Amino acid sequence: MPQLSLNIMPTTSANEIAELAAYAEDKGFSRCWVYDEGLVTRDVYVVLAAIAAKTQNILIGPGITNAYVRHPGVTAAAIATLDEFSNGRAFIGLGSGGGLTLDPMKITRHKPLTLVREMVEVLRLLFSGETVTYSGEKLSLGPTKLSYGNREIDIFLAGRGPKILELGAQKADGFYLSYIYKKHLPSVISKLRSKERPDGERLNIVYSTMLVTQEQDLEDAKCQLSFRLVDSPPEIKEEISMTGEDESRIKEALKRGGPKLAGAFVKDEWVEEFALVGDLKSCKAELLQIFKQGVDEYQLPVYEPKSATNEIEQVAGLFEGEFFKC
Numbered sequence: 219m220p221q222l223s224l225n226i227m228p229t230t231s232a233n234e235i236a237e238l239a240a241y242a243e244d245k246g247f248s249r250c251w252v253y254d255e256g257l258v259t260r261d262v263y264v265v266l267a268a269i270a271a272k273t274q275n276i277l278i279g280p281g282i283t284n285a286y287v288r289h290p291g292v293t294a295a296a297i298a299t300l301d302e303f304s305n306g307r308a309f310i311g312l313g314s315g316g317g318l319t320l321d322p323m324k325i326t327r328h329k330p331l332t333l334v335r336e337m338v339e340v341l342r343l344l345f346s347g348e349t350v351t352y353s354g355e356k357l358s359l360g361p362t363k364l365s366y367g368n369r370e371i372d373i374f375l376a377g378r379g380p381k382i383l384e385l386g387a388q389k390a391d392g393f394y395l396s397y398i399y400k401k402h403l404p405s406v407i408s409k410l411r412s413k414e415r416p417d418g419e420r421l422n423i424v425y426s427t428m429l430v431t432q433e434q435d436l437e438d439a440k441c442q443l444s445f446r447l448v449d450s451p452p453e454i455k456e457e458i459s460m461t462g463e464d465e466s467r468i469k470e471a472l473k474r475g476g477p478k479l480a481g482a483f484v485k486d487e488w489v490e491e492f493a494l495v496g497d498l499k500s501c502k503a504e505l506l507q508i509f510k511q512g513v514d515e516y517q518l519p520v521y522e523p524k525s526a527t528n529e530i531e532q533v534a535g536l537f538e539g540e541f542f543k544c
Contacts, residue, residue: 220509222533223249224518225281225426226526228260235265236272238523238530243276245534251281251311251517257322263296270304277307281394281517282376284315285337286327291359293337294344298367306369311394312337313376331381332356338373338389345371374424378451380409387413392422394517397446397492399454407512425508426517429533430495438521439489441481444468447488458488502536 224242228235239250250269254262262280269278278300283293293310301308314330336354343350347368351360374392375382386393387410398406403425410421428439447460448468455465464483471480494501505516518533520526 220513221248221515222518222537223247223251223277223424223515224520224526224530225251225253226265226520226523227253227255228262228265228523229521230260230523232260232265232268235260235523236268238520238526239269239276239278240272241527242530242534243273245530246538247276247518247530247534249277249279249309249515249517251279254280254283254287256287263300266300266308267303270300270307275307277309278304279309279311279374281311281374282313283311284313285333285357286315289359290337290340290357291344291362294341294364297341297371298345298364301369301371302367309372309374309391310341311374311376312341313394314382329356331385334375334382335385335389338375338385341371341373345369372422374422383409384413386410387421388415390421391419392424392514394424394426395513396426396519397443398425398427399450399457399491401457401491402454403508403513404511411512420514422514423512424515424517425513426519428493428519429498429501429529430489430493431498431501431532436486436489436495437481439493440484440486441477442519442521443484443489443492444477444480445472446492447484448472458491460488498532498536505536 224247226235226238242250252262252265253259262283266278297308297310312334314334315327333356336357340352340357340359343352344364345368347364349361349363352358372391374394375386375390376394376396383406393410395406407423410423428435428442430436430439448465467483468480471483489495494504518529520529
């Protein structure tokens with residue numbers, strides 16, 4: 219059964235974000251992710267604990283954390299504690315880490331795919347309650363164990379490249395697709411479903427992008443796409459007719475003023491390739507088609523928590539009384 223979730227950028231107090239998560243739970247959202255952006259935002263685990271205290275049923279976890287800022291052993295302890303505190307509602311979203319998080323701490327990514335793979339392996343072992351001794355290429359720990367909160371906690375991976383997709387298909391419980399080029403979505407889903415899973419469980423595929431139904435949404439979407447477009451593979455840039463000059467303008471604007479300035483150089487027609495654009499009726503129809511392609515969960519990205527209740531209500535209203543339930 220398709221589900222609704224949201225991912226909140228914690229740019230306001232933990233109490234305010236918890237209130238917003240409770241509002242989303244009441245509207246039928248079944249999962250609440252919280253961005254982990256290090257120094258740029260509130261601490262992800264303090265915010266998640268506040269949400270756990272304010273809600274009853276909604277699943278909660280970081281979306282997306284990484285292994286560069288915190289040792290995976292520390293992350294495992296945080297997730298297990300959250301799971302214990304929330305009566306079994308925790309999950310973890312894991313990726314290789316982005317510039318917004320890592321750059322202010324002067325952290326350089328090295329062999330990110332190896333690190334993600336090893337972190338998944340370490341988390342699985344620690345969540346099992348076993349005594350763990352692990353020596354990998356990037357990670358080492360032990361002998362040690364978690365003596366609390368021991369259960370199989372769902373691990374989601376996130377990314378766009380073929381290698382992280384393959385890793386997700388093999389080792390994750392779910393995969394988080396953010397602002398995927400929509401024409402490639404069927405092939406991406408096919409890759410995620412291509413591996414025979416040893417546990418026989420279905421991989422939970424989460425699709426995240428903005429709903430663009432008015433002019434301000436369009437401007438916001440252009441800002442969000444700016445840094446994502448310059449990091450896109452060359453074949454996507456070619457398909458959307460993004461020239462080297464276009465790319466240079468966006469990169470220069472990002473250096474001078476960040477996404478808010480760079481959004482001015484993102485063309486309107488590009489937004490349609492990565493977001494749901496139109497009136498609510500057409501957005502609903504497109505989202506239904508995306509679910510039919512194999513997506514299990516639509517995630518609403520929330521960048522401005524103070525003004526997000528209308529966005530939550532709008533998305534919840536798309537399918538009210540049809541098939542979503544918390």
